[in-house]
Amino acid sequence: MEIKIKLVRFLSKGDEQRFFLGLNEILAIKSCSGLGGCLVLKVDRRVLSNVMLKEFIALLSRYGVCLSPLSVLADSKKFSWVNDPGFYWYKSMFEDS
Template sequence: MQLEISLTTFYSIGDERRFFQGLKDIEAIKEIRGVGRGLIIKIEMKALNKEMLRELIALLWRYGISLAPLKVFASNNKKFTWLDDERCYWYKSMFETEAR
């Protein structure tokens, strides 16, 4: 699966490095490619589990990046139906048009 996300502003080189290291630490992410002010992230769906997806959500949330591209996981995969829980911190950013 391929996701496209829009990047935010990084406040230092170290800040940017930590973000990309966080992506690289998620084993299911197989490729990261920059496109303009965004990223194309290739994810191996068979390898992606709940913990890895939670790490990706937390990383994007921490950097103020919209979670809307991740809603595809809730609609296309039964193992991630837990994403569609209105009580969770990510819900509005992922499912509503008005992001945080």
């Protein structure tokens, strides 16, 4: 599946490198490419685990990226737990759309 996220402003070259290093550590993210002010991520849902998704959410949250593109994952039974309003990401994922 493709997930398109809006890029944020990085504070330094090292800051940008750490962001992309974090993405590369999530094995379900198969590729990423820039498209205008967005980043297009190819994610293999079959490989994506609950732990990887939590790391993905945490990384994007740390950098202030809107999480609404990830809301489509809540439609699957495997990731229905992301739809819990008690989690810190809920507002960014479902209400800031």
